[in-house]
Amino acid sequence: MNNQRPISSDDEHRVLQFRPRTSPSSAVQRGSGTVQPLRVAPERLDLSRYEQPRAEPDNFRQRMLANIAALAFTIALTAIGIWLAVNIADLRRTQDCVLMGRRDCVKITTPHI
Numbered sequence: 001m002n003n004q005r006p007i008s009s010d011d012e013h014r015v016l017q018f019r020p021r022t023s024p025s026s027a028v029q030r031g032s033g034t035v036q037p038l039r040v041a042p043e044r045l046d047l048s049r050y051e052q053p054r055a056e057p058d059n060f061r062q063r064m065l066a067n068i069a070a071l072a073f074t075i076a077l078t079a080i081g082i083w084l085a086v087n088i089a090d091l092r093r094t095q096d097c098v099l100m101g102r103r104d105c106v107k108i109t110t111p112h113i
Contacts, residue, residue: 097105
């Protein structure tokens with residue numbers, strides 16, 4: 001199979017030289033013109049421009065009750081997930097035992113006397 005490479009001229013390829021930004025020169029000569037660096041004062045880095053006045057103050061009690069409800073819901077979902085995983089594993093073990101042809105697969109619990 002032939003390797004076909006496109007024919008390219010030297011005009012298509014150009015190496016750019018990058019200068020470090022630490023140079024304190026005020027004007028940079030580029031081509032036929034001069035480029036002045038943009039001087040912008042640094043902005044304050046805070047979120048005050050995104051703050052909005054609240055119509056009413058925070059209700060701490062309501063937030064705490066919502067957090068407690070969310071925690072209880074998360075704990076309940078976790079408990080249900082663990083219970084489900086254990087039951088599925090137990091059913092799989094029982095099914096594997098039955099498919100092997102054994103007869104004593106089911107656990108029989110007897111009360112202690």
